[in-house]
Amino acid sequence: MSGGVPAVLMRGGTSKGVFLHARDVPPPGPRRDALVLDLMGSPDPMQIDGLGGTYSSTSKVMIVEPGPDSGVSYWFGQVGVDSPTVDWSGNCGNLTTAVAAFAVDEGLVPAVSPVTSVLLFNRNTDVWVEAEVPVENGRVRTHGTQRVAGVPRPGAPIATHYQDPAGSVTGRLLPTGRGLDVLDLPEGRLRVSVVDAASAFVFALAADLDVVTRARTVAQMNADEQLLERIESVRGAAARLMGSVERAEDAARLSPAVPRIVLVAPGGDVAVADLDVVAVSMGAVHRALPMTAALCLAAAARIPGTVVNAAARTDGCGKALRIAHPLGEVEAVSDVDSPADDAPAIRSVGVVRTARRLMKGTVYPFDEELTAADAEAEFE
CATH class of the missing domain: 3.10.310.10 (Diaminopimelate Epimerase; Chain A, domain 1)
Structure with missing residues (x-):
């Protein structure tokens, strides 16, 4: 070499x-x-x-x-x-x-x-x-x-289908054992859902963090240090809750990619998207959306009680979940056993890319x- x-x-x-x-x-x-x-x-x-x-x-x-x-x-x-x-x-x-x-x-x-x-x-x-x-x-x-x-x-x-993706990183579809958790943060209490399908993500409602999707550009959000610090504090608290780190403040150093965090909101137009999201990766707002996030969102939308299920205009049952992000839209599909259960079995999740x-x-x-x-x- x-x-x-x-x-x-x-x-x-x-x-x-x-x-x-x-x-x-x-x-x-x-x-x-x-x-x-x-x-x-x-x-x-x-x-x-x-x-x-x-x-x-x-x-x-x-x-x-x-x-x-x-x-x-x-x-x-x-x-x-x-x-x-x-x-x-x-x-x-x-x-x-x-x-x-x-x-x-x-x-x-x-x-x-x-x-x-x-x-x-x-x-x-x-x-x-x-x-x-x-x-x-x-x-x-x-x-x-x-x-x-x-x-x-x-x-x-190119179509990809992830087989039996639940617990890919943590061993459990719901790493905390619950579809909804409440984090105690210095700014107050915050509802989140930690889901592991294809990869581990923590989902929070954008409105609960005073984020209005599409109100600011990705560059403007990345220039807002207070916003990024607040989002990282949520991610760190979720990392501690799911056992990735012992202390929330260590997450940026010891577990920068697990979990990643996505802020979700109902789609702005029911004819266009089911969800409107802002993803954060490695401490910065993502210019688009990681595909593992889209896959995990498709699974989370099918889990009753999660913030994703509550925010989405549809749970994706029988059709693709349409997800809007800063650069456009992506569709993700999920194949689920018993979607009415608290923790359904995710057979597969999939997307089409180039x-x-x-x-x-x-x-x-x-x-x-x-x-x-x-x-x-x-x-x-």
């Missing part, structure tokens, strides 16, 4: 990340983290000396290898921009779409026209994902009419001592 690391830069939905083969990087552990931080140029708000894109949605890495049952295994790393952290505890719904496309074009699965079914196994959460990838002439087809809010050009649709390979080449670490050969020798 002294000559560099083979890499592919891919867009999946509204995220972008660096894709690496597991064979080309150290095993999971501190040395892998150090290499990832090096390649991405973190910590640095500009990530000027690496491949990171300065936003949480563009500071991501996927490490991929052949998996069980003729499928593909992958690890998702959320890379801190201005902090030296790589969080392997969750998953990225947008880039999971790109993993399926990567697997076809890299020959990890046989390419079958017109659609190749790819079985994915996320090592972070132990969740299986079934993907349907359009293929033409032995390669992933990227041209099409599927539009994704936040992506300037349409593309070919993905595209942007670049394939070699990325050069600044620290040439972070080599796969050295790491293998160290771990033998």
Whole structure:
């Protein structure tokens, strides 16, 4: 690896990340983290000396290898921009779409026209994902009419279905054992719902935090330090409640991505959306919506008593849940057993996105001592 690391830069939905083969990087552990931080140029708000894109949605890495049952295994790393952290505890719904496309074009699965079914196994959460990838002439087809809010050009649709997603991170659909909790905060009491489907999220009503969705731009909200601090205090309290940290004030440092937080409100127009949301990722308001959030929202809307179920104009039963976010709208579907139960069984959740390979080449670490050969020798 002294000559560099083979890499592919891919867009999946509204995220972008660096894709690496597991064979080309150290095993999971501190040395892998150090290499990832090096390649991405973190910590640095500009990530000027690496491949990171300065936003949480563009500071991501996927490490991929052949998996069980003729499928593909992958690890998702959320890379801190201005902090030296790589969080392997969750998953990225947008880039999971790109993993399926990567697997076809890299020959990890046989390419079958017109659609190749790819079985994915996320090592972070132990969740299986079934993907349907359009293929033409032995390669992933990227041209099409599927539009994704936040992506300037349409593309070919890639559908992903997350099987048995409940408890992906915490082991329980409702990590606190309840669909609704009340947090005691310095500003007063706040109703929240902590739900773990595809990934773990804490949901709160936007109005309870004095946030009026679409009243301010993402940039304006990110410039409001008091708002971000208040949202992080809620996230930290929820992290403590679900057992991710012992003290709420430690959540930003010890558990920056679990849970993530989404503020929800009823859709502004029943003909347009069922929910209007603002998501926060790694301490900043997200410019769009993480797809794991959309998946979790689709599940939470089907759980009676949650703030999502109360706010949504529909619980999504029998149709897609329409979710408005700062860049547009996305639909997510859920397949649920006994939706009238307090804690229904979530069979699957799914979305349709697009993905595209942007670049394939070699990325050069600044620290040439972070080599796969050295790491293998160290771990033998």
